[in-house]
Amino acid sequence: MSKTFEAAIDLGAKQVPMIRLVDVEMRKLVDTRAGLWLMILIGSVIVLVESAFVITAIVYGENPPWSYLLTSMATPLGLMLAVLGIMTVTSEWGQRTSLVTFVLEPHRMRVVIAKFLAGTLTAIVLLLFTIVFTASLTWLVGQINGIDPMWDVSRSMMLGFGLTQLTGFLIGFAFGMLIPNTPAAIVVFFLYRYVFPPLLGFAALLWDWFEPIEPWINLSAALAPLSTGTITNEETWHLISSFGFWVCLPLALGSVLLVRREIK
Amino acid sequence: MIEVQNLTKSYGDFTAVDDISFTCRPGAVTGFLGPNGAGKSTAMRMIVGLTPPTSGKATIGGVDFSNIPNPGTQVGVLLDASAQHAGRTGREILKLGAVTMGIPLSRVDELLELVGLSPKEAKRRVRHYSLGMRQRLGIAHALLADPQVLILDEPVNGLDPAGIHWMRGLLRYQAERGGTVLLSSHLLREIEVIADDLIVIGNGRIIAQGSKEELLKGQGTFVQAGDSASLARALTDAQLAFSGTDAFTVDAQPEAVGQVAATAGIALVELRQSDGADLESLFLSITSDSQRGSAFIQGDVA
Numbered sequence: 001m002s003k004t005f006e007a008a009i010d011l012g013a014k015q016v017p018m019i020r021l022v023d024v025e026m027r028k029l030v031d032t033r034a035g036l037w038l039m040i041l042i043g044s045v046i047v048l049v050e051s052a053f054v055i056t057a058i059v060y061g062e063n064p065p066w067s068y069l070l071t072s073m074a075t076p077l078g079l080m081l082a083v084l085g086i087m088t089v090t091s092e093w094g095q096r097t098s099l100v101t102f103v104l105e106p107h108r109m110r111v112v113i114a115k116f117l118a119g120t121l122t123a124i125v126l127l128l129f130t131i132v133f134t135a136s137l138t139w140l141v142g143q144i145n146g147i148d149p150m151w152d153v154s155r156s157m158m159l160g161f162g163l164t165q166l167t168g169f170l171i172g173f174a175f176g177m178l179i180p181n182t183p184a185a186i187v188v189f190f191l192y193r194y195v196f197p198p199l200l201g202f203a204a205l206l207w208d209w210f211e212p213i214e215p216w217i218n219l220s221a222a223l224a225p226l227s228t229g230t231i232t233n234e235e236t237w238h239l240i241s242s243f244g245f246w247v248c249l250p251l252a253l254g255s256v257l258l259v260r261r262e263i264k
Numbered sequence: 265m266i267e268v269q270n271l272t273k274s275y276g277d278f279t280a281v282d283d284i285s286f287t288c289r290p291g292a293v294t295g296f297l298g299p300n301g302a303g304k305s306t307a308m309r310m311i312v313g314l315t316p317p318t319s320g321k322a323t324i325g326g327v328d329f330s331n332i333p334n335p336g337t338q339v340g341v342l343l344d345a346s347a348q349h350a351g352r353t354g355r356e357i358l359k360l361g362a363v364t365m366g367i368p369l370s371r372v373d374e375l376l377e378l379v380g381l382s383p384k385e386a387k388r389r390v391r392h393y394s395l396g397m398r399q400r401l402g403i404a405h406a407l408l409a410d411p412q413v414l415i416l417d418e419p420v421n422g423l424d425p426a427g428i429h430w431m432r433g434l435l436r437y438q439a440e441r442g443g444t445v446l447l448s449s450h451l452l453r454e455i456e457v458i459a460d461d462l463i464v465i466g467n468g469r470i471i472a473q474g475s476k477e478e479l480l481k482g483q484g485t486f487v488q489a490g491d492s493a494s495l496a497r498a499l500t501d502a503q504l505a506f507s508g509t510d511a512f513t514v515d516a517q518p519e520a521v522g523q524v525a526a527t528a529g530i531a532l533v534e535l536r537q538s539d540g541a542d543l544e545s546l547f548l549s550i551t552s553d554s555q556r557g558s559a560f561i562q563g564d565v566a
Contacts, residue, residue, distance in 0.1 A: 010333075014334060032351035095348065095349045098347075099343050102314060103314065103336070104365065106313045260316065262314065
């Protein structure tokens with residue numbers, strides 16, 4: 001009974017490698033019904049919306065170019081990627097799984113980085129799926145209508161589309177970091193997306209002093225040139241500034257709060 | 265070895281954990297006993313770095329929890345059996361733990377068998393688990409990598425008597441092979457069966473700590489005389505501290521008390537080592553401070 005034992009903490013052990021943390025976070029995105037259904041929902045919306053467009057086009061004897069199919073996906077995909085971004089972070093809080101997660105990896109920012117990488121990878125896969133799927137539909141329409149498919153998406157337009165969509169995911173992730181509650185974060189995202197831009201425009205009309213400030217924080221407006229594939233120097237600065245305001249700022253603030261927060 | 269030094273946690277005016285210090289030695293099961301809301305869980309969360317302490321510190325094997333590499337493989341932790349995603353299956357939860365820790369997935373099945381969750385139960389979502397099943401799953405999770413140190417918050421809560429017996433054997437085995445075990449409970453009877461050392465906490469402060477034998481033995485001597493006033497005078501003259509009005513509990517060995525009585529010529533009715541009721545009455549008195557606690561404990565004792 002009164003034998004003495006040595007303390008047995010091995011400080012030479014390897015810490016959990018990031019790749020395993022990312023692996024776990026990817027699993028967590030799909031191993032619950034909510035997560036799985038979000039993925040199924042995103043996948044089916046892409047397939048159904050595009051198919052509806054194409055069927056309508058064929059019925060009316062039209063020949064929709066690739067750019068039309070791709071940009072028609074911009075809004076629904078943008079919203080869904082934002083929700084994915086939010087849920088990547090907030091799903092940790094709803095059921096107190098954080099009590100386990102942050103005991104297995106006490107360096108909380110490593111968990112955040114793993115979530116970020118897992119979510120970004122998932123968003124990129126969904127994005128690639130959208131691009132490949134719309135391209136196949138463009139080809140199919142060409143075959144059915146018996147004409148050459150209209151490959152009118154330039155490289156810069158493709159890049160712009162991808163970046164805009166990824167920004168949607170990033171905003172969701174940043175909001176999720178700042179507001180650790182899924183419904184609340186989604187509501188705030190919708191306010192940001194639909195209420196805030198007209199409000200900004202209105203404020204710019206109302207107060208002269210605000211008018212020059214507005215483009216620097218209006219991310220929706222700043223993103224618009226990206227999707228057309230051409231962007232001026234000044235617009236680039238507007239984009240960087242508003243991106244910093246809506247993505248980097250909440251992300252940094254949320255990270256500081258998370259590292260200091262009591263997890264219970 | 266778990267060392268806690270002057271650990272304090274305040275929330276505004278409320279002090280949840282008030283300057284507690286204790287050590288859990290390897291090779292023993294340390295029971296952390298106190299009514300609900302006494303600060304046990306807060307203290308345990310501070311030990312594993314989830315709650316930042318207001319002051320003081322806690323170390324495991326001499327280091328902060330956050331400095332332990334791959335901590336899941338070295339310290340098994342169960343803080344709240346219900347803190348799991350209700351939509352995951354039991355098996356999936358263990359799998360996530362095993363992947364994080366980097367241990368073979370075969371351990372998942374081994375542990376499921378060890379804690380007595382059947383393959384069929386393991387495939388069900390945790391939403392449909394009873395509290396006892398969740399406890400078993402949580403214990404399996406803590407034991408996944410066969411760690412040397414175990415920190416378990418109310419692990420026996422919700423287990424049936426057979427489960428408690430099983431848990432006792434499990435923790436005994438851990439201690440006998442040199443492991444360090446800290447487990448909390450709000451039930452004296454429960455922890456009495458399992459623990460070697462006890463730390464009793466109430467309202468955030470440590471009220472008693474020591475080995476179980478020491479604490480349960482009680483201290484001092486129980487003495488009663490026909491003429492209690494004379495006995496009280498004799499004890500005061502002999503400078504022995506005592507308490508009680510009719511019969512006394514004296515802070516001295518029975519022999520010394522008997523000597524005092526004999527010298528004073530007082531006939532005793534009873535003289536003996538005081539019994540182990542002290543811890544229980546102490547525990548009841550701290551629990552009756554909070555109504556929540558008192559209802560619980562009295563219910564259990566009755």
